[in-house]
Amino acid sequence: MQIKKQSRTVLAAALASVGVLGGGAEVRAASSAVLPFNGGPDAYRKGAFGPLMDWPLIPIHVVLQPDGRVLSFGTDLNGTHQPELAYDVWEPALGTGSTAHLTLDSKTPAATNVFCAGQALVPITGQTLVAAGTVNMSAVTKGIPSADTNLFDYRSNQMVKEPPMALKRWYPSLVSLAGGGLIVMGGKMDTADTTIYGEIPEVYEAGKGWRVLSTAASVEAYGARNWYYPRAWQAPNGKVFIQTNFGAAYDLDPTGTGTVTKLPKSGLADLASTLPSAMFAPGKILFLQEKQASAMLDINGAVPVASASGKLSQMRYHGNATLLADGQVVVTGGSSVPNSLSGAAYAVETWNPATGLWTLGAVAAKARLYHSTALLLPDATVLVGGGGAPGPLTNLNAEIYYPPYLFATDGSGELARRPLVLGGPSTMVWNHGYPLRMANFKAARGVKRVTLVRAGADTHNWNNEQRFFDLAFHWNGTDEKLRVFTPANAHIAPPGYYLLFVFNPFGVPSVGRVVKIGP
Numbered sequence: 001m002q003i004k005k006q007s008r009t010v011l012a013a014a015l016a017s018v019g020v021l022g023g024g025a026e027v028r029a030a031s032s033a034v035l036p037f038n039g040g041p042d043a044y045r046k047g048a049f050g051p052l053m054d055w056p057l058i059p060i061h062v063v064l065q066p067d068g069r070v071l072s073f074g075t076d077l078n079g080t081h082q083p084e085l086a087y088d089v090w091e092p093a094l095g096t097g098s099t100a101h102l103t104l105d106s107k108t109p110a111a112t113n114v115f116c117a118g119q120a121l122v123p124i125t126g127q128t129l130v131a132a133g134t135v136n137m138s139a140v141t142k143g144i145p146s147a148d149t150n151l152f153d154y155r156s157n158q159m160v161k162e163p164p165m166a167l168k169r170w171y172p173s174l175v176s177l178a179g180g181g182l183i184v185m186g187g188k189m190d191t192a193d194t195t196i197y198g199e200i201p202e203v204y205e206a207g208k209g210w211r212v213l214s215t216a217a218s219v220e221a222y223g224a225r226n227w228y229y230p231r232a233w234q235a236p237n238g239k240v241f242i243q244t245n246f247g248a249a250y251d252l253d254p255t256g257t258g259t260v261t262k263l264p265k266s267g268l269a270d271l272a273s274t275l276p277s278a279m280f281a282p283g284k285i286l287f288l289q290e291k292q293a294s295a296m297l298d299i300n301g302a303v304p305v306a307s308a309s310g311k312l313s314q315m316r317y318h319g320n321a322t323l324l325a326d327g328q329v330v331v332t333g334g335s336s337v338p339n340s341l342s343g344a345a346y347a348v349e350t351w352n353p354a355t356g357l358w359t360l361g362a363v364a365a366k367a368r369l370y371h372s373t374a375l376l377l378p379d380a381t382v383l384v385g386g387g388g389a390p391g392p393l394t395n396l397n398a399e400i401y402y403p404p405y406l407f408a409t410d411g412s413g414e415l416a417r418r419p420l421v422l423g424g425p426s427t428m429v430w431n432h433g434y435p436l437r438m439a440n441f442k443a444a445r446g447v448k449r450v451t452l453v454r455a456g457a458d459t460h461n462w463n464n465e466q467r468f469f470d471l472a473f474h475w476n477g478t479d480e481k482l483r484v485f486t487p488a489n490a491h492i493a494p495p496g497y498y499l500l501f502v503f504n505p506f507g508v509p510s511v512g513r514v515v516k517i518g519p
């Protein structure tokens with residue numbers, strides 16, 4: 001159960017390469033799983049997958065931690081959904097073997113079955129909030145939804161029980177708020193009774209517990225018509241924006257006891273809970289649709305505005321959409337027949353926000369169907385794992401996708417030299433400039449781009465926590481210091497944990513530096 005001390009030199013090197021973060025909190029520098037690796041001649045155009053690696057459980061839920069590790073859970077150690085919770089913390093700096101995993105088969109203290117719960121980092125504390133799940137799960141009882149709340153703390157590796165929510169929920173969404181809280185909405189309240197769903201949202205605040213939004217009940221927004229992981233985001237106007245699968249959209253004001261308002265139609269259609277989405281720029285969301293289509297929704301104005309985007313090569317039901325360090329969106333896995341190997345998509349497909357076009361890339365080893373996940377890691381690679389329980393595969397495994405930006409453009413397949421961030425602040429506030437200390441910066445001809453990607457939390461092809469920003473920056477052209485400017489406010493960049501990437505003139509990103517934005 002202990003992380004072994006193997007690869008200490010690798011860890012030390014990784015920590016040294018990115019610099020140990022300052023500040024009072026015990027936040028370690030972002031770690032890196034990138035090993036000596038040749039991606040082949042096409043890697044600079046298509047990216048490449050690393051070798052398949054074993055995973056101690058099916059990672060149905062994955063959450064990037066403030067220290068760069070990955071929390072995953074969803075099944076027991078055999079890949080089945082037992083009444084008891086197991087969870088795993090992976091340390092990428094220790095590589096991809098079993099010694100890089102801290103796996104806890106936790107029958108105590110948090111005896112909730114968190115299969116198909118909601119999960120997200122608490123913006124202020126960095127703990128992982130796990131909302132609901134079931135009280136039991138067996139072939140006989142099926143799932144009985146639970147109101148339990150559990151908190152995982154990366155500092156102690158412990159999951160502890162918190163006061164419960166007012167409503168039982170199974171398959172709810174958790175969304176980070178500008179004020180530092182998290183809102184939970186939707187979910188199923190009773191397995192047998194198909195008339196009651198989590199139509200009343202609740203807000204969690206660290207140290208305060210839950211507040212019921214009793215005047216914001218909605219059957220359409222997050223009740224019976226849209227209870228399954230409702231698609232919702234903190235919006236630029238200060239409200240929470242909800243896009244239902246049947247086309248209607250809502251604004252929810254989470255202050256007091258809450259107010260929900262129906263918005264004018266954007267025309268966005270052909271959505272499905274089995275298809276992913278991603279906020280690729282402030283107030284702009286990419287949706288995958290039926291008929292291999294995709295669309296963009298702009299929620300920056302008074303009314304949401306939809307526009308068509310490129311066509312995918314095939315349907316990718318249950319595939320995951322992940323924002324890369326350069327703002328492109330990579331879709332991994334999925335299938336043309338939901339949760340079936342028939343028409344399984346092995347190649348990644350990447351969307352370029354500048355052109356709206358999709359491009360096929362590297363080919364994965366495994367089909368990733370229902371209950372698969374994907375997560376951007378601090379080293380700018382993507383962890384792609386899981387699938388099963390139920391499904392045709394029991395994927396107690398994962399693989400890492402290395403995007404094209406990591407490779408030399410000469411076709412050698414070698415990893416490119418990366419810019420090195422030596423130091424900088426670990427906490428930042430909005431609309432402010434901060435210095436970053438770079439290595440050999442002048443010799444490397446400086447910087448092309450600085451980006452910020454919010455730490456992800458993914459389950460059921462739904463990673464609403466991820467967000468992307470191009471940051472303004474200033475380099476005087478002579479020294480080893482770079483000045484970067486944070487996003488304008490908490491409405492577009494909710495408080496919480498982000499990865500900061502510096503790109504060199506060749507488009508190669510640094511290892512992402514974990515920064516906390518907020519109080």
Ligand SMILES: [Cu+2]
Nearest residue numbers: 115116371460
């Ligand atoms: Cu599920």
